[in-house]
Structure formats: C-alpha cells, structure tokens
Amino acid sequence: MAVTMHDVAQRAGVSIKTVSNVVNGYPYIRAETRERVEQAIAHLGYRVNVSARNLRTQRTGMFTLAVPELSLPYFAELADSVIQAADENGWTVLIEQTGASREREAEVLSGRRRHLTDGLIFSPLALGPDDLPLFDVDFPLVVLGERVFGAPADHVTMNNVAAARAATAHLVALGRRRIAVVGAHEGEQVGSAALRTAGYRQALEEAGIPFDPALVGEAGLWHRSTGAETMGRLLDSGVEIDAVFALNDAMALGALHALHARRIDVPGEVALIGFDDIDDVRYSVPTLSSVDPGREQIARTAVELLVERITARGEPAPFRRVVPDSRIVGRESTGDVPAGAEGRVVGIQPGGVEPVEVVGR
Amino acid sequence: MAVTMHDVAQRAGVSIKTVSNVVNGYPYIRAETRERVEQAIAHLGYRVNVSARNLRTQRTGMFTLAVPELSLPYFAELADSVIQAADENGWTVLIEQTGASREREAEVLSGRRRHLTDGLIFSPLALGPDDLPLFDVDFPLVVLGERVFGAPADHVTMNNVAAARAATAHLVALGRRRIAVVGAHEGEQVGSAALRTAGYRQALEEAGIPFDPALVGEAGLWHRSTGAETMGRLLDSGVEIDAVFALNDAMALGALHALHARRIDVPGEVALIGFDDIDDVRYSVPTLSSVDPGREQIARTAVELLVERITARGEPAPFRRVVPDSRIVGRESTGDVPAGAEGRVVGIQPGGVEPVEVVGR
The missing domain is CATH 3.40.50.2300 (Response regulator)
Structure with a gap:
C-alpha cells in the first residue's frame, strides 16, 4: 500500500497540516520540525502524487459537499442551497453521499480523493468526538452539524x-x-x-x-x-x-x-x-x-468560509463556529x-x- | 484558450470518439481517417493533458451522476437509488446538479471534468434533440430521461x-x-x-x-x-x-x-x-x-450499463434503450x-x- 501523508505525520509526531506545509514549501516552520518531517519522508519512502499535484496547482473551481442521505429532504435542500450559494460565487459543487457509514465518512476525510476538488463541506452523521483526529486534514474543510465539536476547522451548526x-x-x-x-x-x-x-x-x-x-x-x-x-x-x-x-x-x-x-x-x-x-x-x-434552523444561512456561511480558506494567503485565520x-x-x-x-x-x-x-x- | 479534442474533431470532420481513439492508439481506424486527425492535431497544436491522463489510466472507481435538481424529490430519490446500486458494485458516485441550465448541462458533456471520474450518468432537462452532437463524447455515458433520443449512448427511459x-x-x-x-x-x-x-x-x-x-x-x-x-x-x-x-x-x-x-x-x-x-x-x-415508473430499476440498469461500458474490452456493444x-x-x-x-x-x-x-x- 502506498505511504500516505498520514503515515508521515504519525512517524514524525506532527499534524498532517504540518507535513503538508513542509511538502509544499510553506515558510513558517521550525527547522527542527522540518527536519523531523523530512526524516520521516525519507524513512518511509513517501512520494507526493505528482500528477494529482499538477492538477491541483491550478485550482479546480470545485469543492465537495458530503452529506449522509439525499433522500432525506433536509439534506437535499441543504445541497440545493449550497449549490446555489456556490454558483453565485462561481464555484461548482460535487456531492458525495456517505449513507452515514463510518467507513465512508472516514474515507471522505482521508484525503484519498482530495485532488478532485479544492475543499470539502462535510456533514458527518456517524463519526463522533472520538474521531476528532480524522478531522486534522491538509485541505480546506468546513464541518456542519452537531456530531463533532472542536475539530481544527470552521464549523457551522444549529441552535x-x-x-x-x-x-x-x-x-x-x-x-x-x-x-x-x-x-x-x-x-x-x-x-x-x-x-x-x-x-x-x-x-x-x-x-x-x-x-x-x-x-x-x-x-x-x-x-x-x-x-x-x-x-x-x-x-x-x-x-x-x-x-x-x-x-x-x-x-x-x-x-x-x-x-x-x-x-x-x-x-x-x-x-x-x-x-x-x-x-x-x-x-x-x-x-x-x-x-x-436557518438552512439558507448555514449553506451560505459554509460556502463563504470554505472559499475564504481555499483562496486565503498568508497566516490562516482562527477557526470560527457560526450559529445562524x-x-x-x-x-x-x-x-x-x-x-x-x-x-x-x-x-x-x-x-x-x-x-x-x-x-x- | 487551450485547443480541445472538440476542436480537433471539428477540423478533421470526425467525431470526438474518433479523435480519442487516434490519440489513445485504438487499432481499428482507417489509415485515411487517422491521417486527417493527425494533421488536425499538428495544425492546431493540440496537446493531450498528460497529468489528467496519468490519473485516468488508473481508474478512479468513481462515476458522476448529473441531475437537474436535488430538491425535487424524484431526483433526490433517483440519486439515492443510483448510489446504492453503485455501492453494491463497489463504485462511488459524485453528484452534480445542473439546475436544468443549458450551459451547465453542456459543460457536463464537454469532458472538461471527465478526468475526475470514469463515466457519467446524465439526466438532461434543458438540452434537446438539437443538441445531439454534444452527446458524442469520448467517455462512458448513460443518458436518462426523455429529452434526447438517438444519442450514441445507452439510454434508460420511462414508459x-x-x-x-x-x-x-x-x-x-x-x-x-x-x-x-x-x-x-x-x-x-x-x-x-x-x-x-x-x-x-x-x-x-x-x-x-x-x-x-x-x-x-x-x-x-x-x-x-x-x-x-x-x-x-x-x-x-x-x-x-x-x-x-x-x-x-x-x-x-x-x-x-x-x-x-x-x-x-x-x-x-x-x-x-x-x-x-x-x-x-x-x-x-x-x-x-x-x-x-420503475425508479429502482432505472437506477440499477443505468449503473449496470455504465459499469459495463467502463470495464468493457474489445469491440463496444451496440447501444441499448431500456424501459422498465x-x-x-x-x-x-x-x-x-x-x-x-x-x-x-x-x-x-x-x-x-x-x-x-x-x-x-
């Protein structure tokens, strides 16, 4: 099986984001951390997926929305609202249905498919607080819902x-x-x-x-x-x-x-x-x-936060939790x-x- | 703007599928046709997108389902049925909502995003018989609905x-x-x-x-x-x-x-x-x-036909129209x-x- 960024992070004892920062030449990394990551990369023989990266350097103009079930009207309407908000900002949305399966939800976060789009709006229904480490990802992420609080990501939830x-x-x-x-x-x-x-x-x-x-x-x-x-x-x-x-x-x-x-x-x-x-x-x-519960505002806010992360330069802003x-x-x-x-x-x-x-x- | 396969097809006076066959080294092409395509490629300076192709040679295990509107319960339930049928066969579905806009629907067929997945199940609501040429694509396609008949693709429709x-x-x-x-x-x-x-x-x-x-x-x-x-x-x-x-x-x-x-x-x-x-x-x-109208069977048949096209070897089977x-x-x-x-x-x-x-x- 191919070595992943996750493996490198685990061996180096750092977050996936830090590995990503090293790999992508991000400047603000302590020399010691950089060295640890580079040693882990060398040891494990980790190789960046070049063809995926080629496609990535140019943004795709798309992001993914992962929801549990489209046959539940709430999620169908949420998807519709997200797509409309994205469309107004010139973005295309690909939708993935997880069926509220733990396996599928973990796969969405695993980053295996992250080269497909520029970011992810994710409404988990199976993962919970114990799965917080999975949410430490190296791509722009906005979390919806009330299953997981405290992930390193922007979060839009309900009252x-x-x-x-x-x-x-x-x-x-x-x-x-x-x-x-x-x-x-x-x-x-x-x-x-x-x-x-x-x-x-x-x-x-x-x-x-x-x-x-x-x-x-x-x-x-x-x-x-x-x-x-x-x-x-x-x-x-x-x-x-x-x-x-x-x-x-x-x-x-x-x-x-x-x-x-x-x-x-x-x-x-x-x-x-x-x-x-x-x-x-x-x-x-x-x-x-x-x-x-403010579905329109939830959708609109999630899109705004995600696009902000995707297009941000310099120091990342602190993560926010928004309740309409x-x-x-x-x-x-x-x-x-x-x-x-x-x-x-x-x-x-x-x-x-x-x-x-x-x-x- | 980059030269596309479509431009080459137009100049050579052949279908996009023929251009694709030439580019991908498909054996059964008349020498004269091959020459016309190669001249058009040379004249226009067409270049195959290599990074997209690298990703393509390995199948993604995903296909796209493009529907007009997920907030219409019929399409939400169709999407759900397609996803379930795909899941049983080990495939993942990405869903795209076109909003029944001509522009979006044409974009879905344009192949600009076809490197993302291995094929497309497409339910058009804006395109009609005059747009038949757009359906001559170089990727596996199954058409749903009753807007377009006679496209070079498998078709699942209603009674x-x-x-x-x-x-x-x-x-x-x-x-x-x-x-x-x-x-x-x-x-x-x-x-x-x-x-x-x-x-x-x-x-x-x-x-x-x-x-x-x-x-x-x-x-x-x-x-x-x-x-x-x-x-x-x-x-x-x-x-x-x-x-x-x-x-x-x-x-x-x-x-x-x-x-x-x-x-x-x-x-x-x-x-x-x-x-x-x-x-x-x-x-x-x-x-x-x-x-x-047999929604379950429509979904199941569409997935079967698409997967058959994606995984087919040798001479392609004739296109079929299936009515549950x-x-x-x-x-x-x-x-x-x-x-x-x-x-x-x-x-x-x-x-x-x-x-x-x-x-x-």
Missing part, C-alpha cells in the same frame, strides 16, 4: 437546544401538557437527537411539567417511515398525548400520517411541530409548524394560522459567532 | 405515454369525466410533459371523452409550489373538475394542498393521481395514488384503499429493451 426548547414551549403555550417526542436516541450523548431532547426537557422543566419517559418515542433513522412507526407505537401504548414534538420534519410528516390513519384530529386533539422547515411542510394537510438564528414557524398543525394561510414566525432564537476551541491543542 | 394513459384511464374507471391536467408545457414537442399529456389525451379519446383545453393547467417547473398555483388557478377559473392528473408527485402534493385550502374533499369531490411514486405520497393526507415496467399504485386519493392502508398496484405497463438508432450515423 439546537434553544430552538427545541422554544418549539416545546410553543406547544405548552397552547395549553398542552402531554407532549410526546418522536425520534429520540436513548443513551446518545452527542448529535441532534440528544440536543433537541435536552431542549424539550428544559421547556418542560420551565413549565413545571414532569418528564414522563412513556412519552419519549425512539427512532433510529429520521425518515417518514420511522416517524409513522414511532407515532403509531406511542398511540397504541395507550399513553395520553395531546401534542407531539417530532425531532425532524420527515418524522413529523410520518407522525401526521399515523395520526390521520387513526382519525385523530390535528391540531384539535393532538398539536404537532417538527424541525427543519423543509419545503414539504408548507404543503402537507394540515400544514406543519416547524423550526427553521433559528425561527419557530407556526402553521395549521399548531393552530397558528387558518387553513390555506401561510405560516408565520412565532419566535426567534438568536445565533452567533465564536472561535473554535480546537480539542487537543 | 411515459403508456403510463400516463393508464393513470388517466384509472380516473375514468372511477366514473370521472372532467379530468384536469396539472403541469402541461404548451407547445413543447419533447420531454416528459409532452409525452404524459399525449397519454392523457389517448385515454380520453379511448373513453370517448372530448378534450377540453380549459382543463389543462400549465406549470413550467414541476414543484409543489407550482402545483399548488396551477391547481388554484384551475379551481378559480370556475371550470368543472372531478379529477386531476398531476404530471409529477411534487405538483400533486401542491395540488392536494390547494384543494385542502378550498375545503374540497379528495377523493370524494376530486380524485387525484400523480407520477413518480416518491416516498412522500405514502405519507400525505390522504395518501396519493401515483405512477411508479411501470405500475399504477392506487391509494386513498383515488379511493383505492381505506385510510391507513398501504397502496396497491392496480395496473402494469410492460417495458422492454431495444437497440438505440443513433441519429446521424
């Missing part, structure tokens, strides 16, 4: 806890007390499910409503089908339910279907709110209230608007920008 | 006319006579809209129902929003309607929304059928009848199943395989 709390509080404000969750991941400490469930519990606590585990419905994958199954299971369990917070819109649409199949009126008997504000929820019957504002959009499923009317914003959670505290540095 | 006729006939069989169309493209001679509208008219004729232009609703883009607008316009025009054939499911979901907003019962007052059988229609309220079977799936919106029940197949239109008759050869 998950605050937005989930506000969505739940909106159901409480309608007088609902028996609020079910659809899509929980029991025992998971990282990721959207954990954060959104935490926001749900905060809202209950603030309202003085005791937490009832019988109201928490598990769903591994966040699809329409799993939403319908989970909702059906909760309803069939006989537990009293007067509202539902589905942790994404695909599951909310599935839950709506399950409620409809049992002839339960939404919002009359059960109010329902989702998360993502995908295009579907404007057209469902009834239309679906949701959390708009999120909005609760009320529609028919929470009785906020009459049939046929557009949704309206019933709450805003402000985002912000802060430096990334890189883990392990 | 559009027969399936649309069957969908309309299904509405007729329910006793409906005032069947509106949502999504027509007036004056267009090629593409899905023209073919599906033709199938609709055939079904009316077979049933002895006179064609009424007032029932034909135009919609340029086939989105939920345009479906809702077109349905609203038809309803507001005061024309009598007892059924709707939406030319894709996204528009059918929009039409359903418009009917709901006007408190028109589906299927009681208006029966509704779509086309594509995307995942959404199993979960809408009511669930939506649709035409399953299509199925009419009845659900709540045509009263075929009670609330909460799965859809059921109420009709099948067989597909088939035939050789492509390459235009201009």
Whole structure:
C-alpha cells in the first residue's frame, strides 16, 4: 500500500497540516520540525502524487459537499442551497453521499480523493468526538452539524437546544401538557437527537411539567417511515398525548400520517411541530409548524468560509463556529394560522459567532 | 484558450470518439481517417493533458451522476437509488446538479471534468434533440430521461405515454369525466410533459371523452409550489373538475394542498393521481395514488450499463434503450384503499429493451 501523508505525520509526531506545509514549501516552520518531517519522508519512502499535484496547482473551481442521505429532504435542500450559494460565487459543487457509514465518512476525510476538488463541506452523521483526529486534514474543510465539536476547522451548526426548547414551549403555550417526542436516541450523548431532547426537557422543566419517559418515542433513522412507526407505537401504548414534538420534519410528516390513519384530529386533539422547515411542510394537510434552523444561512456561511480558506494567503485565520438564528414557524398543525394561510414566525432564537476551541491543542 | 479534442474533431470532420481513439492508439481506424486527425492535431497544436491522463489510466472507481435538481424529490430519490446500486458494485458516485441550465448541462458533456471520474450518468432537462452532437463524447455515458433520443449512448427511459394513459384511464374507471391536467408545457414537442399529456389525451379519446383545453393547467417547473398555483388557478377559473392528473408527485402534493385550502374533499369531490411514486405520497393526507415508473430499476440498469461500458474490452456493444415496467399504485386519493392502508398496484405497463438508432450515423 502506498505511504500516505498520514503515515508521515504519525512517524514524525506532527499534524498532517504540518507535513503538508513542509511538502509544499510553506515558510513558517521550525527547522527542527522540518527536519523531523523530512526524516520521516525519507524513512518511509513517501512520494507526493505528482500528477494529482499538477492538477491541483491550478485550482479546480470545485469543492465537495458530503452529506449522509439525499433522500432525506433536509439534506437535499441543504445541497440545493449550497449549490446555489456556490454558483453565485462561481464555484461548482460535487456531492458525495456517505449513507452515514463510518467507513465512508472516514474515507471522505482521508484525503484519498482530495485532488478532485479544492475543499470539502462535510456533514458527518456517524463519526463522533472520538474521531476528532480524522478531522486534522491538509485541505480546506468546513464541518456542519452537531456530531463533532472542536475539530481544527470552521464549523457551522444549529441552535439546537434553544430552538427545541422554544418549539416545546410553543406547544405548552397552547395549553398542552402531554407532549410526546418522536425520534429520540436513548443513551446518545452527542448529535441532534440528544440536543433537541435536552431542549424539550428544559421547556418542560420551565413549565413545571414532569418528564414522563412513556412519552419519549425512539427512532433510529429520521425518515417518514420511522416517524409513522414511532407515532403509531406511542398511540397504541395507550399513553395520553395531546401534542407531539417530532425531532425532524420527515418524522413529523410520518407522525401526521399515523395520526390521520387513526382519525385523530390535528391540531384539535393532538398539536404537532417538527424541525427543519423543509419545503414539504408548507404543503402537507394540515400544514406543519416547524423550526427553521436557518438552512439558507448555514449553506451560505459554509460556502463563504470554505472559499475564504481555499483562496486565503498568508497566516490562516482562527477557526470560527457560526450559529445562524433559528425561527419557530407556526402553521395549521399548531393552530397558528387558518387553513390555506401561510405560516408565520412565532419566535426567534438568536445565533452567533465564536472561535473554535480546537480539542487537543 | 487551450485547443480541445472538440476542436480537433471539428477540423478533421470526425467525431470526438474518433479523435480519442487516434490519440489513445485504438487499432481499428482507417489509415485515411487517422491521417486527417493527425494533421488536425499538428495544425492546431493540440496537446493531450498528460497529468489528467496519468490519473485516468488508473481508474478512479468513481462515476458522476448529473441531475437537474436535488430538491425535487424524484431526483433526490433517483440519486439515492443510483448510489446504492453503485455501492453494491463497489463504485462511488459524485453528484452534480445542473439546475436544468443549458450551459451547465453542456459543460457536463464537454469532458472538461471527465478526468475526475470514469463515466457519467446524465439526466438532461434543458438540452434537446438539437443538441445531439454534444452527446458524442469520448467517455462512458448513460443518458436518462426523455429529452434526447438517438444519442450514441445507452439510454434508460420511462414508459411515459403508456403510463400516463393508464393513470388517466384509472380516473375514468372511477366514473370521472372532467379530468384536469396539472403541469402541461404548451407547445413543447419533447420531454416528459409532452409525452404524459399525449397519454392523457389517448385515454380520453379511448373513453370517448372530448378534450377540453380549459382543463389543462400549465406549470413550467414541476414543484409543489407550482402545483399548488396551477391547481388554484384551475379551481378559480370556475371550470368543472372531478379529477386531476398531476404530471409529477411534487405538483400533486401542491395540488392536494390547494384543494385542502378550498375545503374540497379528495377523493370524494376530486380524485387525484400523480407520477413518480416518491416516498412522500405514502405519507400525505390522504395518501396519493401515483405512477411508479420503475425508479429502482432505472437506477440499477443505468449503473449496470455504465459499469459495463467502463470495464468493457474489445469491440463496444451496440447501444441499448431500456424501459422498465411501470405500475399504477392506487391509494386513498383515488379511493383505492381505506385510510391507513398501504397502496396497491392496480395496473402494469410492460417495458422492454431495444437497440438505440443513433441519429446521424
């Protein structure tokens, strides 16, 4: 097997970026470090892939977007937004679907294919905090999502806890007390499910409503089908339910279907709110209230940050974490608007920008 | 600007494939043709991109899928199916979104980026019969859709006319006579809209129902929003309607929304059928009848044909056109199943395989 930059970095005890800097003749490297890297290169017989580099020296004008699943509407719409933002800046996007497989996600970061494009926007769904070292890559990278914090890269994420709390509080404000969750991941400490469930519990606590585990419905994958199954299971369990917070819109649409199949009126008997504000929820019957996590802004910011890294000269800027504002959009499923009317914003959670505290540095 | 293979082909009066064959030392070329190409190469100073070729001689294990729009569920699901089929065969897919722009679609075929991957599955939405010469490319290509017939490439398409006729006939069989169309493209001679509208008219004729232009609703883009607008316009025009054939499911979901907003019962007052059988229609309220054009089989066949071209040795096989079977799936919106029940197949239109008759050869 060919020796990689990663092997050199490991032997020299430095980061892949440092190896890359040495190989590419970057000036600001301590003599001792440079020597260590050069010894490792000599020892391992590492050879730069020249034909790849020839193509690389001229930028490709393309970057890669790696997402878990395009059949999930959120990611399809995110891809669409990223492509539009890139297009406005003269960039072309190649999209890779990882299927949320650890192996595929690691491969995306391995750099094996990095000569194809100039950089990567990456939304991991399988890798987690333990995989942080994989994110120390020698190409421009912007991380999306809430699986990994503290990677040496720009990061665009959502206001998950605050937005989930506000969505739940909106159901409480309608007088609902028996609020079910659809899509929980029991025992998971990282990721959207954990954060959104935490926001749900905060809202209950603030309202003085005791937490009832019988109201928490598990769903591994966040699809329409799993939403319908989970909702059906909760309803069939006989537990009293007067509202539902589905942790994404695909599951909310599935839950709506399950409620409809049992002839339960939404919002009359059960109010329902989702998360993502995908295009579907404007057209469902009834239309679906949701959390708009700022998808457009996420896409736009990710493209800006990546292009900035790709085209930067001189000292690299510190890594930033950007959180767009999120909005609760009320529609028919929470009785906020009459049939046929557009949704309206019933709450805003402000985002912000802060430096990334890189883990392990 | 660099001289391209296209320029050489033009000057020598041969196809790009012939130039490629000469450049790559392919044996079966007439001496006279070879000489013409070599003279053109010398005259124009054409130089093969060596670094691209170095990368090419080793296959990348990847191919490109170019689709118009990932935010259209049909294409997101098609991409997902292609990726799964590729994965089972050990191939990785990079996806490019063209936005149905002529410029982007031509760029995909131009081969400027063909060194990135080993081949292309391409679903054009802007290019048409006049652009056939662009499809004469020097890399493995499989064409999807109904915009371009007769390109020198394998082609996977749908059973559009027969399936649309069957969908309309299904509405007729329910006793409906005032069947509106949502999504027509007036004056267009090629593409899905023209073919599906033709199938609709055939079904009316077979049933002895006179064609009424007032029932034909135009919609340029086939989105939920345009479906809702077109349905609203038809309803507001005061024309009598007892059924709707939406030319894709996204528009059918929009039409359903418009009917709901006007408190028109589906299927009681208006029966509704779509086309594509995307995942959404199993979960809408009511669930939506649709035409399953064989998306899984389209994806699987396209991958098989492309991989066969990429890995072929010796004389190339003749180009084939493959049409999967299509199925009419009845659900709540045509009263075929009670609330909460799965859809059921109420009709099948067989597909088939035939050789492509390459235009201009």
